Amino acid sequence: MVSKRYFGEYSLMIGRFQPLHNGHMEVIRKCAAESENLTIGIGSAQYSHESDNPFTAGERYLMIDEVMKAEGITNYCIVPIEDLNRYSLWVAQVESLSPPFSRVYSNNPLTRRLFSEAGYELKDSPLYNREVYSGTVVRKKMIEGDGWRPLVPKKVAEVIDFIDGVERLREISGGE
Numbered sequence: 001m002v003s004k005r006y007f008g009e010y011s012l013m014i015g016r017f018q019p020l021h022n023g024h025m026e027v028i029r030k031c032a033a034e035s036e037n038l039t040i041g042i043g044s045a046q047y048s049h050e051s052d053n054p055f056t057a058g059e060r061y062l063m064i065d066e067v068m069k070a071e072g073i074t075n076y077c078i079v080p081i082e083d084l085n086r087y088s089l090w091v092a093q094v095e096s097l098s099p100p101f102s103r104v105y106s107n108n109p110l111t112r113r114l115f116s117e118a119g120y121e122l123k124d125s126p127l128y129n130r131e132v133y134s135g136t137v138v139r140k141k142m143i144e145g146d147g148w149r150p151l152v153p154k155k156v157a158e159v160i161d162f163i164d165g166v167e168r169l170r171e172i173s174g175g176e
């Protein structure tokens, strides 16, 4: 078997990034600084145009990529990951889509359990200012007004404006 270390060590972090917010960025900065390479997995990649999942995987990819460029972080790659809706197979799904990795950053109990059962090293990722740095809060503020902008990196707001994301979210979450 080819040694994974030959290509350097990869860490993994997964989120839905609906949208990427300042809490995600705190973790991403920390992981990128601590790791040789960081793989950012875009979870639930197949969903878009839903009130809980308004943005496509490609739009989320652009948000992440633009922010990383703006921050000068280069030791990362982005991998969209569709849900399988079968937790016993999910780690294999992630493995099939990501460069080989050895460490996983997560504070989600299910994610931690699944990857530790599969033998991965789990690293804690603390939550920053969770009352406001949360995808759910950002989407709620987008629907209600303009208060979402301070909660996301500037480049994310630019991407959302470019794709008319707020109007999309308002329309799809409006009642019939």
Ligand code: ATP
Pocket: 014, 015, 016, 017, 018, 022, 023, 024, 026, 027, 105, 106, 107, 108, 125, 126, 127, 128, 129, 130, 133, 134, 135, 136, 137
């Ligand atoms: P949603 O409310 O849409 O579920 P979310 O804010 O929970 O969004 P996700 O896109 O679901 O974010 O991504 C979850 C990942 O992001 C988890 O690993 C979690 O640890 C991390 N994360 C989310 N919010 C924060 C935060 N405020 N600080 C640090 N990490 C965060």
Ligand code: MG
Pocket: 135
């Ligand atoms: Mg979440």
